[in-house]
Amino acid sequence: MSLLATRNVTKRFGGLTAVNDVSISVEKGQIVGIIGPNGAGKTTLFNCIAGAFPPTTGEILLDGRIVSGKAPYEACGLGIARTFQVVKPFAQKSVLYNVMVGAFATTNSPAKARGQALEVIAFLQLDQKQEILAKSLTLPDRKRLELARALATRPKVLLLDEVMAGLRPSEVAEMIVLIGKIRDSGVTLLIVEHIMQAIMSLSDHIFVLNFGQLIAEGSPNQIANNEEVIKAYLGAAYAVNED
Amino acid sequence: MRTLLTHAPQNKLLLLAALLVAFGLPLVVTSPTYLQILILLFFYAYLTSSWNLVGGFAGVLPLGHSAFVALGAYTSTILYLQYGISPWIGMLVGGVVASTVGIIIGIPTLKLRGAYFALATIAFAEAIRVLIENTDQLGPFKVNGPRGLLINLAGNSFSAYQFTSKVPYYYIILILLLIVLGLTVLLMRSKIGYYLSAGGEDPEAAQSLGVNVAKYKLLAMALSCFFTALAGTFYAQLMLYFYPKSICGLDMSFEIAFIALIGGRGTILGPVLGALLLRPLNEMTRIYLSGTLPGLHLVIFGLVLILVMLYQPRGIQEPLTRLFRRLTGLNKTTVPPAPTKGTVPS
Numbered sequence: 001m002s003l004l005a006t007r008n009v010t011k012r013f014g015g016l017t018a019v020n021d022v023s024i025s026v027e028k029g030q031i032v033g034i035i036g037p038n039g040a041g042k043t044t045l046f047n048c049i050a051g052a053f054p055p056t057t058g059e060i061l062l063d064g065r066i067v068s069g070k071a072p073y074e075a076c077g078l079g080i081a082r083t084f085q086v087v088k089p090f091a092q093k094s095v096l097y098n099v100m101v102g103a104f105a106t107t108n109s110p111a112k113a114r115g116q117a118l119e120v121i122a123f124l125q126l127d128q129k130q131e132i133l134a135k136s137l138t139l140p141d142r143k144r145l146e147l148a149r150a151l152a153t154r155p156k157v158l159l160l161d162e163v164m165a166g167l168r169p170s171e172v173a174e175m176i177v178l179i180g181k182i183r184d185s186g187v188t189l190l191i192v193e194h195i196m197q198a199i200m201s202l203s204d205h206i207f208v209l210n211f212g213q214l215i216a217e218g219s220p221n222q223i224a225n226n227e228e229v230i231k232a233y234l235g236a237a238y239a240v241n242e243d
Numbered sequence: 244m245r246t247l248l249t250h251a252p253q254n255k256l257l258l259l260a261a262l263l264v265a266f267g268l269p270l271v272v273t274s275p276t277y278l279q280i281l282i283l284l285f286f287y288a289y290l291t292s293s294w295n296l297v298g299g300f301a302g303v304l305p306l307g308h309s310a311f312v313a314l315g316a317y318t319s320t321i322l323y324l325q326y327g328i329s330p331w332i333g334m335l336v337g338g339v340v341a342s343t344v345g346i347i348i349g350i351p352t353l354k355l356r357g358a359y360f361a362l363a364t365i366a367f368a369e370a371i372r373v374l375i376e377n378t379d380q381l382g383p384f385k386v387n388g389p390r391g392l393l394i395n396l397a398g399n400s401f402s403a404y405q406f407t408s409k410v411p412y413y414y415i416i417l418i419l420l421l422i423v424l425g426l427t428v429l430l431m432r433s434k435i436g437y438y439l440s441a442g443g444e445d446p447e448a449a450q451s452l453g454v455n456v457a458k459y460k461l462l463a464m465a466l467s468c469f470f471t472a473l474a475g476t477f478y479a480q481l482m483l484y485f486y487p488k489s490i491c492g493l494d495m496s497f498e499i500a501f502i503a504l505i506g507g508r509g510t511i512l513g514p515v516l517g518a519l520l521l522r523p524l525n526e527m528t529r530i531y532l533s534g535t536l537p538g539l540h541l542v543i544f545g546l547v548l549i550l551v552m553l554y555q556p557r558g559i560q561e562p563l564t565r566l567f568r569r570l571t572g573l574n575k576t577t578v579p580p581a582p583t584k585g586t587v588p589s
Contacts, residue, residue, distance in 0.1 A: 050451060052447075052451075071450065071455070072447075072450040072451050073450045073451075073452075073453050073454055073455045073456070076450075076451060076452060076453035077453050081451070081452075082451050084447075084448065084451070088445045088447060088448035089445075089448075090440070090441055090444040090445060090448070090449075091444065092444060093440065093441075093444070097437070100437055101437050101438065101441040101449065101452050101454070102452045102453075104434045104437055104438065104453070105452060105453035108434050110432055110433060110434065110437075113434070113437075149448075149452055150451070150452070152452075153452055153453055
């Protein structure tokens with residue numbers, strides 16, 4: 001049984017169908033990527049999984065249990081953590097404070113939360129900056145903080161919404177290493193990303209969305225050679241008929 | 244968030260000194276007039292500290308807290324006048340009534356952001372005031388409309404919460420203030436404090452981290468309303484007479500918010516520092532200018548507020564804390580060495 005699955009998830013906003021009958025599954029320990037052109041419905045699917053809003057129809061399953069329709073804080077309690085495309089640090093608070101908020105998801109004791117937060121901070125190499133206010137961090141560090149906070153909730157699945165957007169190539173490379181480390185620590189990851197270098201090198205499995213529909217899935221290699229995907233990204237003229 | 248109340252020895256000394264001065268003042272200040280001024284100073288420090296539980300930490304701006312002062316005052320006074328129940332018990336009943344009302348009001352309004360919540364609380368407080376002003380009898384309870392309630396003199400009686408000297412009132416409000424400050428410190432260092440300020444700063448991010456933002460805001464609201472109502476009973480017993488405008492007016496609601504904003508919203512000492520600055524200002528303008536320019540103190544508050552918001556948007560507690568650190572040489576250690584895993588400054 002897969003750790004996380006969506007079953008025929010559809011999300012409509014009025015007349016607009018942002019996600020249309022999408023079923024994906026994520027196996028434990030994998031890094032699974034979701035790609036697609038702008039407006040394909042990737043973030044909407046994320047929001048459905050993380051509980052930001054319920055799917056119009058369809059179900060979301062974690063460990064075989066239906067979790068759709070739960071509030072975000074409940075989803076977090078069940079083991080689904082997320083980061084935001086536009087980072088949302090608690091700007092007036094220190095890095096440690098930010099991460100402790102996440103750590104309180106699994107404990108009521110400030111001492112324990114602090115201990116857990118410090119572990120995560122060290123793991124993501126933010127330990128030099130733990131007393132700095134989040135508002136004075138650089139963008140790459142804010143992205144790290146976003147990761148640290150989500151990881152501190154000790155999730156089973158971590159949803160990363162474009163954590164590499166806006167990073168320089170060298171920073172992307174660092175982030176790729178970091179995400180690999182997170183997977184190795186036992187967290188399953190579902191990532192939305194536009195940077196192909198990252199998604200291709202990291203993912204075990206990729207789902208491709210276009211106009212809200214799932215148009216392809218497979219290993220990075222299969223996806224790179226998939227005609228539908230090439231059409232969606234580059235237009236029909238570039239699709240080479242291999243027969 | 245470090246404030247003056249951390250564990251450096253200088254801070255402990257300062258805290259001890261402040262406590263000694265606070266407890267010793269009535270030995271020096273014997274004039275009832277000045278004692279009354281001090282009592283009202285602590286009264287506002289206490290009210291603002293109670294307000295701070297929701298207005299400071301939960302990231303909303305309640306501008307109708309006088310309604311809860313009134314709920315406290317009316318509850319305990321009606322219980323005393325009509326049923327002979329000691330105001331001490333009435334005070335606690337008033338607290339429970341106010342926090343219940345606070346929760347009922349909070350459920351729909353705490354979802355509102357920014358100015359909309361502030362406006363909703365103003366509307367609520369005004370509605371309560373207008374309701375009381377236009378009713379003599381609220382069910383079985385005699386509220387006496389705009390004439391207000393007069394508490395019969397009982398001489399020096401602890402059980403009637405009445406004293407002929409001002410000194411007991413001074414100590415009562417001082418102890419109430421210390422209780423609410425202690426609670427604030429405890430809350431800020433606990434999970435609740437972290438969750439409250441996270442939810443206040445960015446509700447969406449907080450929710451994604453497992454924070455039930457609505458629940459924690461309601462909890463803060465309930466606590467805040469409870470303690471605010473205790474101040475209502477205190478006011479009633481101190482003045483022995485109150486009427487809707489004196490206890491449920493927007494003047495009082497705004498003054499609480501002014502003190503918090505100028506002192507430092509969301510900090511432990513902000514409300515106390517704000518009251519220390521603004522209350523004497525208020526009394527002075529009232530004493531010297533009330534004949535010619537009534538209401539001038541609110542104008543002055545407004546000016547001070549504008550200046551503070553322009554130059555010290557986080558209140559006067561910030562420069563004062565910095566000054567204190569510099570004087571005691573603590574500024575060198577503003578970033579403490581990382582403690583070992585599992586330890587926490589309790």
